[in-house]
Amino acid sequence: MAGASKAATRGGRRKQRNRERLVAAAGAVMARKGVDAATIAEITEEADLGFGTFYNHFASKEAIVDEVLASGLESVGGSLDRLTEGMEDPARILATAVRHLLAVADRDPVFAWFVLRAPNASAQLTQHFLHRAERDVGRGRKEGRFVIHDPTSLAIAILGMILEGTRAKLVGTATSSIDEHLAAYALRLLGIDEAEAHELARAPLAPIG
Amino acid sequence: MAGASKAATRGGRRKQRNRERLVAAAGAVMARKGVDAATIAEITEEADLGFGTFYNHFASKEAIVDEVLASGLESVGGSLDRLTEGMEDPARILATAVRHLLAVADRDPVFAWFVLRAPNASAQLTQHFLHRAERDVGRGRKEGRFVIHDPTSLAIAILGMILEGTRAKLVGTATSSIDEHLAAYALRLLGIDEAEAHELARAPLAPIG
DNA sequence: ATTATCTATAGATCTATAGATAATGC
DNA sequence: ATTATCTATAGATCTATAGATAATGC
Numbered sequence: 001m002a003g004a005s006k007a008a009t010r011g012g013r014r015k016q017r018n019r020e021r022l023v024a025a026a027g028a029v030m031a032r033k034g035v036d037a038a039t040i041a042e043i044t045e046e047a048d049l050g051f052g053t054f055y056n057h058f059a060s061k062e063a064i065v066d067e068v069l070a071s072g073l074e075s076v077g078g079s080l081d082r083l084t085e086g087m088e089d090p091a092r093i094l095a096t097a098v099r100h101l102l103a104v105a106d107r108d109p110v111f112a113w114f115v116l117r118a119p120n121a122s123a124q125l126t127q128h129f130l131h132r133a134e135r136d137v138g139r140g141r142k143e144g145r146f147v148i149h150d151p152t153s154l155a156i157a158i159l160g161m162i163l164e165g166t167r168a169k170l171v172g173t174a175t176s177s178i179d180e181h182l183a184a185y186a187l188r189l190l191g192i193d194e195a196e197a198h199e200l201a202r203a204p205l206a207p208i209g
Numbered sequence: 210m211a212g213a214s215k216a217a218t219r220g221g222r223r224k225q226r227n228r229e230r231l232v233a234a235a236g237a238v239m240a241r242k243g244v245d246a247a248t249i250a251e252i253t254e255e256a257d258l259g260f261g262t263f264y265n266h267f268a269s270k271e272a273i274v275d276e277v278l279a280s281g282l283e284s285v286g287g288s289l290d291r292l293t294e295g296m297e298d299p300a301r302i303l304a305t306a307v308r309h310l311l312a313v314a315d316r317d318p319v320f321a322w323f324v325l326r327a328p329n330a331s332a333q334l335t336q337h338f339l340h341r342a343e344r345d346v347g348r349g350r351k352e353g354r355f356v357i358h359d360p361t362s363l364a365i366a367i368l369g370m371i372l373e374g375t376r377a378k379l380v381g382t383a384t385s386s387i388d389e390h391l392a393a394y395a396l397r398l399l400g401i402d403e404a405e406a407h408e409l410a411r412a413p414l415a416p417i418g
Numbered sequence: 419a420t421t422a423t424c425t426a427t428a429g430a431t432c433t434a435t436a437g438a439t440a441a442t443g444c
Numbered sequence: 445a446t447t448a449t450c451t452a453t454a455g456a457t458c459t460a461t462a463g464a465t466a467a468t469g470c
Contacts, residue, residue, distance in 0.1 A: 036245035164369025
């Protein structure tokens, strides 16, 4: 990932590296203190770059927030795609997605904190995963696998479980098996009976690749 | 509520009124702009009071945030208590609680926004309603009304649904019947079968008194 | 010669306090 | 006489930019 710089010149590659350092540093500082409380100076210091360098890359704090969120969501979305690639059963796909998203709190707690502390990250999160969810849930419905009365309310419920579950994991109030429990809840609300939901939610999960 | 001042002197009552004006103003400004972006000057201006008055009542922004949250939660908790006072069936109590909490987005959108924008409001929310929830859910379990495997995960799931449902209502992406749908989801996860959950979640709700 | 980074700083906030003013208590 | 509020401001940030320095490209 770090070596995949597209710039042709050495200077261009260095600039690209510094940009990525700034994005990572901004994510880390904002994860610790919240987006508003993070200062440009703290971000450049964390990135070990001069203060003014920030403005060679971003016009404002808002601009770098967008990039932190976009790059993190792209990474999570990509790994989720690889993880569910060969799967046929929509229920299995959904359970995998819920567990994978909750696992972000373990794999990348800095990004997880950032998402919880970024204002309207929830909105962008919804937008980022809506197409995928609509496709999978739509298929499950067509095949008679899911029984859903109000897809909008259900999407809100599942997103809420994932976000609040992530928060609980980060602050340490969650049970160790929370990923599986929440995945099972989601399946039950999709119309899968409890016994099967329980089993599907506990099936072994492939490593992230 | 405004006439219930406890101070003995007129000056004391005026001070009390101004304190309440500051709390209300802080809630409103923070609901609009977020907690960090709200300035003391904007709060005192919204309250139509001199800038320095703020420091006669609160030592810092953090202090007034605590009071905004505490006073709002007390109000919501009180109305919820009155609403569920005579109820026997734990399932009915739970459905009422979920719907009542979601109704805050309609009744008091300013406070609802404040909760969503206040850092770790979720933690204080949990703490504020945990006793009540444990009591009601515990009874439902004992009576065989509820079937629950992991109460912690379930509490996180239901809180997440309520918070994300509130956000969706505020930004206008929710369906009109979301309160009833989420209440039914909560009941189903508590072990109530779908038909009864659906019916309980739609039962008429007493006015707030 | 060009391009990026770094240092220094002007200008714009914002907080917290000090001292003056106004209102209430006795 | 006491107590609360109000006005004015010092001091502490923080942002955004200008100009100097360092590194790369040719």
